[in-house]
Amino acid sequence: MTALLSYSIGTVSVAADGTTVTGSGVIWSGSNVKPGDRLDIGHFSALIVDVVDPTHLTITPWPGSTVSGASYVIWQDYPQRVTGIVTMQSVNKLVDALNTSGFFVFVDIADTEPDPSLGDDGQYALQPTTGKQWVKSGGIWVYQGIYKAFQIKGAWSGATAYAVNDVVALSGSSYACVLDHTNHTPPNTSYWQLLASIGSTGATGPTGAGYGGTSTTSLAITVASKVFTTQAGLAYTNGARVRATATAGATGWLEGVATYSGTTLTITSDKISGSGTGTAWNLNVVGEPGAGDLTSANNLSDVASAASAATNLGVVRYGGSQSLTDAQQSQVQANIGGSRKNYLLNPSGEIDQEGVSAGVSRSDVAYDFDQWLTLTQSAAVTVSAIANAEDGTPFMMRTLQANATAQRFGRIQWIESGFCRDLRAQSVVLSARAKMSAAATLRYALVEWTGTADAITKDIVSDWTSATFTAGNFFTSTSTTVVAAGSIAMSANTLTDIAAITGTVSGSMNNLSVIFWTDSTQAQNVTLDIGKVKVEKGTIPSKFTPPVRSTELQALKRYWQPIRIGFQFAAVTTGGAYGNVQTWPCEMRATPTVAQISNIGVDHFPTTAPTTSGLTTIGGLFYKTASASGNGFYDDLLSLNARL
Structure with a gap:
């Protein structure tokens, strides 16, 4: 008879009621272990749900006690293995x-x-x-x-990861890699074997004709055709440029295009230095002159150091490197209409994953447009999106003061620590475009967080009524430092560039925020529109360039994203747990908090949110308990929240 197939090599460990099995000395592949097979350890069994990798399995909750380094048997009896x-x-x-x-x-x-x-x-x-x-x-x-063929990799590079039998060239010799590595220079014999060595230098050939030569023809240093008698057998060819330097009778030289035949060298002189009549000359080939020299007609084209000259004249070079201060770099960018990196995300609220664009109520310190938080003095406001506020401004974020009682309000964005710490000890500048429906003063500031990175206090307003815009007054005193603050008097219903503010970030900064707020209380239905917000290095704002939507959306999903979870199952059993592992579309900033946005559909399962297990920044397990037996499914729209 044929025995039931099984696999039992190595040992396993699993926790009581756990769903992850870790193997030692095992190789679990898609052939010797399949989902649906049965795992036995002692007198207990569990169903294999997934073969995660060669040493890890996902099972139904383990009914026995915790085991470690135990013998096991996987019975390959899942019905899907049966074929005709x-x-x-x-x-x-x-x-x-x-x-x-x-x-x-x-x-x-x-x-x-x-x-x-x-x-x-x-x-x-x-x-x-x-x-x-x-x-x-x-x-x-x-x-x-x-055992594999040579792989020709060309010239050796310290940045390339080499594998065995890769062949490189260096200094005329070729080498074969004998051990996988990066940045070990041939001929290091621990990593390379010489294949072919560069040949030795050959014998010196006979001396050919050379330039040079001398002449004792008496000639004046002037711009004209000059005929010199010199040696035969020189290397000059017709059309070469030759300089004759006087060694007697005069001080100076003349040069120009020459013809040469026998012992006669004729120079059509077009450039001279010095004067007088020379009676002895040294001859040599020279290059074509540049566009000019340091004479008044030559426009500084042959200065000794172009870099030094540029610095002395206060000009910016494009033909070579140049050290510029932050202020100089900012000015150059502004002059040429260039754009520098914007450290803010979603600068005009163009990305709206939560769907606030049509108008929704938001209370104090509540997220609205991705990465932006509403700030209010006392009551909720209404946020919405403004499309095509003007030519060149397709998006703006609007906040409407919806409360019958006048109040102050605004908005704030925090930058994740890992994306702004390079601004430490750097000059930064804030710019934006704004509009208010009433004539009022708009205030704004750059505020840094010096506490634990990414463990921010999102609402840093301590006293809305304070007119002193420093930490411990208008702003909270704990772990906050004001980098710069500014204001602008807004005319009603007029789009305006704010007066840019600049400051130097401290070396203790862990997070940086930008905040806008109304200086005084505003009546019901007053609106504030904000867009084109930019935080950048330097002291002068550069041109605002809208972010690429697809790239910006992917970056924002690091903090919050909706995800749809749907599973369909055949023959579920009442009380049984059914689900699967889900991978996020992109890695999140931290392990997200999962919330149900809505239940799209369900059969034989509850409409409540799925249960989660083993969540990480890249995925996790979702499952529900069947409420009845039969063919079932569930489909839910969830949110993943890893915001600061």
Whole structure:
């Protein structure tokens, strides 16, 4: 009789009521273990839900006590393994054809050695991705080495990761890599083997014709055609540029395009230095002159140091490197209409994942447009989006004072620590475009958080009525430092660029915020529109460039994103838990908090939010308990929140 197939190599560990099994000395693949197989440890069993990787399984909650390093058996009895007899006969024929000592056992890219349960003595195993090869001897896979062709990689580079049999060239010699590595320079014999060495220098050839030469022809240093008698056999060719330097009779030189034949060298002089009549000359070839020289007609084209000259004249170079202060760099960017990096996300509220654009109520310190928080003195306000406020301003964020009692209000954005710490000890500048429906003073500030990174106090307003805009007065005193503050008198219903503010960030800054608020209380239905907000290095604002929408949306999903979870199951049982592992569309800032936005549909399951388990920044397990038996499904729209 044929015994029931099983797999029991190595040992396992699992916690009581746990769903993760960790193997030691195991290689669980898609063939020897499948979802639906049964795991037995002692007298307890659990159903295998997923083969996570070669050493980890996901199971239904373990009914026994915690075990560690225990023997186990995986019974390969899941019904999906069963196929028709005709198919099995075909498979058996194929296996018989392949079951020879000359056929390779292939090793998966994720494995470090072949599965010890596979292969016969004398049979070979191969990992195609690395070229590694083993042979089975005495029931054990014995490593033989790496067998693959040379890979020509060109010139050696310290930035390239090299693998065995990669071939590089350096200083005229070629080398083959013998050990995987990065940045070990040939001929280091621990990592490289010499293939071909550069040849030795050949014998010196005969001396050819040269330039130079002398002449004793008496000629004046002037711009004209000059005929010199000199030596024969020189290297000058017709059209070469030649300089004749006087060594007697005069001080100076003349040069120009020349012709040469026999012992006669004729120079059509077009450039001179000095004066007088020379009676002895040294001759030599020279290059073509530049566009000018340091004479009045030559416009500084041959100064000794262009960089020094540019600094002395207060000009910016484009033909070479130049050290500029932050203020100078800002001015250059402004002059040429360039744009620098904006440290804020969603600067005009163009991304609205929560759907506030149509108009929703928001209370104090509540997120509205992605990464922006509403600030109010006493009561909720209404936020919405403004489209096409003007040509070139397609998006703005509007806050409407909805309360019957006048109050102050505004908005704030915090920048994650890892994305702003490079601003420490740097000059920064804030710019924006704004509009109010009433004539009023708009205030704004850059405020840094010096407490624990990303553990911010989101609302840093301590006293809305204070006219002293420093920490401990208008702003809270704990872990806050005001980098810069400013204001602008707004005319009613007039789009205005705010007066930019600049300051220097301290070396203790862990998070940076930008905040806008109305200086005085505003009556019901007064609106404040904000857009094109930019925080950048420097002291002068550069041109505002709208973010690329797809890139900006991906960046914002790091903090908050909606996700739809839907599963369908056949033959669920009342009280049974059903679900699956879900991977987030992008990695989040931290392990998110999951909340249900809505239940889209359900059958044989409750409409409440799924239960979660094992959440991380990249995914987690979702499941629900069946409320009735039969074919069931559930479909939920959830939010993932990892905001500051």
